[in-house]
Amino acid sequence: MDLKLKIWRQSGPDAKGEFKEYPIQDISKDSSFLEMMDVLNEQLVSKGEEPVAFDHDCREGICGMCSLFINGRPHGPDDAITTCQLHMRKFHDGETVTIEPWRAKPFPIIKDLMVDRSAFDEIIQAGGFVSVSTGGVPDANAIPIKKVNADLAMDAAACIGCGACVAACKNASAMLFVSAKVSQFALLPQGRVEAKERVEKMVAKMDDIGFGNCTNTYACEAECPKEISVANIARMNREFFAAKVS
Amino acid sequence: MTKIDSKIPEGPLAEKWTNYKNHQNLVNPANKIKIDIIVVGTGLAGGAAAASLGEMGFNVKVFCIQDSPRRAHSIAAQGGINAAKNYPNDGDSVYRLFYDTVKGGDYRAREANVYRLAEVSNNIIDQCVAQGVPFAREYGGTLDNRSFGGALVSRTFYARGQTGQQLLLGAYSALSKEINKGSVELFTRREMLDLVKIDGKARGIIVRNLVTGKLERHSAHAVLVASGGYGNVFFLSTNAMTSNGGAAWRSYKRGAFFGNPSFVQIHPTCIPVHGDFQSKLTLMSESLRNDGRIWVPKKKEDAGKIQKGELRPTEIAEDDRDYYLERRYPAFGNLVPRDVASRAAKERCDAGFGVGTTGLAVYLDFKHAIGRLGKNVIEARYGNLFQMYEKIVDENPYETPMMIYPAIHYAMGGIWVDYELQTTVPGLFFGGEANFSDHGANRLGASALMQGLSDGYFVLPYTMQNYLADQITVPRYDINSKEFEQTEKDVQERIDKLISVKGDETVDSFHKRLGLIMWDNVGMARTKEGLEKAIKEISALRKEFYQRVKVPGDKSGMNVELEKALRVADFLELGELMARDALNRSESCGGHFREESKTPEGEALRDDENFTYVSAWEFKGNDVEPELHKEPLTYENIEVKQRNYKTA
Amino acid sequence: MSNLLSLSSVAKKIWMSLMGLFLFTFLLVHLSLNLTMITSPDSGLFNEAAHFMGTNPFIQVFQWVLFAGFIVHIILGLILQVQNWMARPNAYKKKASSEQSFFSKYMIHTAVVIFVFLIIHFLNFFLVAKGLIGEIGEVTIDGVTMEDMAGLVFDLFANPAYVVFYIIALLFLGFHLDHGIQSAFQSLGLNHPKYTPCIKNAGRLLAIVITLGYVLIPLVIYFTK
Structure with a gap:
């Protein structure tokens, strides 16, 4: 299939960016979107042009490194997958594909389609952990945990930290990301010990970094490659409320 | 004959690790803050070690190639992690896990290391549960187990199909806790390009900042590399795109021996x-x-x-x-x-x-x-x-x-380490998949996560401390010393050499050609002729690479093609060593299958008499044949048998 | 104001939803009173109710609470919106097309329309009833003389342009409520796999019922009186 790619090029964080158009031919329907980008970059390099910078690593939908806002949607026109799992059969011959970086103040552009998501690490560092040191912990079966809670915690823990929630949200809010981590620990007895401090610190850090406010549009849930539920946001709101009134 | 000492502690197998810990040297709490440790890689081994060393009070600098420590490729492991908890009451024990692992590795792993691995496997599960890792559970609230290839018991703990992710996020959260506390300093989007030695000891690294393109010098009292495996030498593998053998290869060229390079898992x-x-x-x-x-x-x-x-x-x-x-x-x-x-x-x-x-x-x-x-x-x-x-x-x-x-999935081979996971360069430690590890010639399912976390949480924090105990009087190293100066210059020269070629073939194209040679000749079935051919072809391809590779852009700023070129340059040397090792080992064992050595039914046939050793290769200079050292393997607690999966 | 600014994002949302739900209960009370205009034939009941609301000391105090509710909801809404705009200074060039709660995208827009309506409504009724501006007739019911609020309403709803404006404004209120009601529950953490679908449906139903109720009144008055 042949495509017309409209790709955002920006040389650095403060540079002015613009769309550049690249026609590309003979792409197999069975190739993945990033393999299509590889082909483009191979062609650019052969012509002596600078390849398009974009983040990617595991290429199996788990590391959370790949991003891209494709035709108006984070991770492109398919549900519950990352860009690296997107396949070209989701596009039709002759289509114009617009590719932008994720845009949010806390995710500054590094180059082209690559953004800096260290804001997420900062939020985790603020409280996204259980304060236990190595060694000196009880036997794993010493604390029985209801299966339903363990499963819900796993649902929340499935977050890959890709930032699609922020990218999709019209407010660039990070609530789904933050609430997923808060929920995981809130649901488990190990995490309950520090539940109050955790939710307060993580929300404060999120606000401090400059993410937007949640207005319950649920675009985050619709675009999350791991289908993390907005029920986690509600749980975090409860946790926050409980922390503030206690 | 040997320059290598595996430093296996005295005593019966089951007491070796306890004995070691009882007699090892310690650093007193007030002195730990004076000691700097560099950790390269934030996967299970690196992340867990950095967090644990930070908790102990050392001053840790941790480096990762991605934009966040949470993206290390350990995250992609799906199935589970083994432990000898015997929760399902099906007869499992530390000994049985040890036995299965040695047998699974086709009797090419070091007994003492594997026993220690099986011994601490239970602590890993306890640790991860305490961190809030949401393992699968039974309705009664206890942990669930499942069975995995190569074992007759159910000893695999899992978190859906994302066990690696959850364990890594556990280590990442522990690491984040330490970063927040200030005991660990994080450097992201950095790639280790060389090891700095001062007076024969590992004292620092040179990294390239992948965003700015600048070379940076970092010094420390000890260096731990946990940079994962080198499966990408085959171009197509299940490894992540940035997974590479550079850190290991550079350490090899600075004096660390390479163990069993031909052992890769398919x-x-x-x-x-x-x-x-x-x-x-x-x-x-x-x-x-x-x-x-x-x-x-x-x-x-x-x-x-x-x-x-x-x-x-x-x-x-x-x-x-x-x-x-x-x-x-x-x-x-x-x-x-x-x-x-x-x-x-x-x-x-x-x-x-x-x-x-x-x-x-x-x-x-x-x-x-x-x-x-x-x-x-x-x-x-x-x-x-x-x-x-x-x-x-x-x-x-x-x-x-x-x-x-x-x-291609996993590299059992890697930098040779002793019982303390220290390489032949004093002060340089290797953990996780990057070392030649405990899996012998074949790794069993759900054992990689176990080994990574065992190294990171429970082995390296002890053994590195043992090394560092006499380093407390050593002052911090100046990164302007002549050793740092010279090493950075060496790296700079490598970069300049690649950029100045200005050829007509892309890096990926060379990488694919290398991958094809490797897959055809150093893949699932290997022959003497094929391996000899591969050595010649790789050597020729390497020459061509330096004449025809095209690396656009310059060395300043981000240059993804340059990053790839540096990695492929290392793979072009590593691939040859793999072929050499496979050629030397004319037996079949585990993942290494030589067509010349098989049973009449076509099963792998070991040659225990001649090959019950770890091959440890020493770098002797560019275009000089490396020297092979042999670490003999002795089995005192296991009867060495031909593996048999036909009857239980 | 500075207190509101210093609230965390989650706290702002909690206040926002509490105030929203509070204002929603006011809408219900208001609607039930308004409906008396078309249910009781001589509209005396409406005048009596209006008189009660205008003179009862508890209501007199409570109206300031209500007023404060409006102010907090509006100011918080503005702060939230401005912060949300600031969180993405460079907009996407290609229009975002993620699936989402439809009216959630337009809360600020519907709010502006409702706010304008509220001011006009205030000028048309509340301030007139208080005798601060304009003129209002009087009626005597059961020996008590009171303002003829019903007459005021009938006069205004005789004007087709006003009826159209009123209906459009109330439709926007409906849009605002459609997202607002279920959103308030979410912000308060009331999300449950079993009940949330019910809340969403009930919220939408209430938004429709309330809008229809309000819209029905001018239509009935216009076409029957």
Whole structure:
């Protein structure tokens, strides 16, 4: 299939960016979107042009490194997958594909389609952990945990930290990301010990970094490659409320 | 004869580690803050070690190649992590886990290390649960276990199909806690390009900042490298795109011996290759083999028709299907170890019974499991994997059997380390997949996570402390010293050399050509002729690389092509060493299969008399043959037998 | 104001939803009173109710609470919106097309329309009833003389342009409520796999019922009186 790619090029964080158009031919329907980008970059390099910078690593939908806002949607026109799992059969011959970086103040552009998501690490560092040191912990079966809670915690823990929630949200809010981590620990007895401090610190850090406010549009849930539920946001709101009134 | 000392502690096997810990040197709390440690890599081994060392009070600098420590490729492990908890009460024990691991590794692993691994396996589960890792649970609230290839007990703990992710996020959260506390300093988007030695000891590293392109110098009292495996030497593998052998290779060239470089694992259940443009292979969890049955058509003409698209697998009658694993290995059936399953698939495909358009695939069929357990149960167990398969292949595995084929997955080989995980360079430690590890010639499923976390949480924090105990009087190193100056200059020269070629062939193109040589000659079946040919071809390709490679852009700023070129340059040397090691080891063992050494039935045949050793290669200079050192392996607690998966 | 600014994002949302739900209860009370205009034939009941609301000391105090509720909801809404705009200074060039709660995208827009309506409504009724501007007739019911609020309403709803404006404004209120009601529950953490679908449906139903109720009044008055 042949495509017309409209790709955002920006040389650095403060540079002015613009769309550049690249026609590309003979792409197999069975190739993945990033393999299509590889082909483009191979062609650019052969012509002596600078390849398009974009983040990617595991290429199996788990590391959370790949991003891209494709035709108006984070991770492109398919549900519950990352860009690296997107396949070209989701596009039709002759289509114009617009590719932008994720845009949010806390995710500054590094180059082209690559953004800096260290804001997420900062939020985790603020409280996204259980304060236990190595060694000196009880036997794993010493604390029985209801299966339903363990499963819900796993649902929340499935977050890959890709930032699609922020990218999709019209407010660039990070609530789904933050609430997923808060929920995981809130649901488990190990995490309950520090539940109050955790939710307060993580929300404060999120606000401090400059993410937007949640207005319950649920675009985050619709675009999350791991289908993390907005029920986690509600749980975090409860946790926050409980922390503030206690 | 040997320059190598594995430093295995005295005493009976079960007491070695306890004895070691009882007698090791310690650093007092007030002095720990004066000691700097560099950790390269934030996967299970690196992340866990950095967090633990930070908790102990050392001053840790941790480096990762991605934008966040949470993205290390440990995250991609799906199936689970082994531990000898014996929660299901099916007769498991530390000894049995130790035994299975040594046997699975085809008796090419160091007894003492493997026993320690099995011993601390239980602590790992406790630690991870305390961190809030959401392992699967039973309705009663206790932890669930499942069985995995190569074992007769259920000892694998899991978190859906994302065990690696959850364990890594556990280590990442511990690391984040320490970063927040200030004991660990994080450097992201950095790639280690060289090791700095002062007076023979590892004292620092040179990294390239992948965003600014600047070279940076970092000094420390000790360096731990946990940079993962080098499977990407084959170009196509299940490794992540940035996974590379650079840190290990540079350490090798600075004096660390390379152990068993030819031992790589080929995972049997990957999605088959579909085209030339393909960038990587996707693994389907080995757990699928618990319920899926592997087969190819019994008749060659059926296979031919399937390859041409004239026949669908569902149209092949039950009697015309060859469930070759169940046929050849009645006791373990579809659950034989990975190397055995991979080779059996290759054997069928080479004989012309393969399926798919390329003829390089076999079926993994869930028809019987769905019939027996119902679609719901299968969906609950493997739903996400089936979904992933459908997204990639565009076929519904509930209706049509999955197609799978082996792919490069894991490097058992790596930098040679002693019992303390210290290399032959004092002060340089290697952990996780990057060291030659505890898996011998073949790794069992769910053992990689165990080894990574064992090294990171429970071994390195002790052994590194033992080394550092006499370093408290050593002042911090000046990064402007002549050693740092010179090493940075060496790196700069490598970069300049690559950029100045200005040739006409892209880096990826060279990488693919190398991958093809490796896969054809240093892959699943190896011969003397093939390996000799590979050594010649790789050497020629390397020469061509430095004449024709095209690296656009310059060295300042971000330059992805330059990054790749540096990695491929290392692979072009590492690949040759792998071939050399495979050539030297004329026996078959585990994942290393030499056509010259097999039983009449075609099974791998070891040569214990001549090859019960670890090969440790010493770098002797560019274009000079490396020197082979042999670490003899002695088995005092296990009777060495030919592996047998036909009968229990 | 500075207190509101210093609230965390989650706290702002909690206040926002509490105030929203509070204002929603006011809408219900208001609607039930308004409906008396078309249910009781001589509209005496409406005048009596209006008189009660205008003179009862508890209501007199409570109206300031209500007023404060409006102010907090509006100011918080503005702060939230401005912060949300600031969180993405460079907009996407290609229009975002993620699936989402439809009216959630337009809460600020519907709010502006409602706010304008509220001011006009205030000028038309509340301030007139208080005798601060304009003129209002008087009626005597059961010996008590009171403002003829019903007459005021009938006069205004005789004007087709006003009826159209009123209906459009109330439709926007409906849009605002459609997202607002279920959103308030979410912000308060009331999300449950079993009940949330009910809350969403009930929220939408209430938004429709309330809008229809309000819209029905001018239509009935215009076409029957």
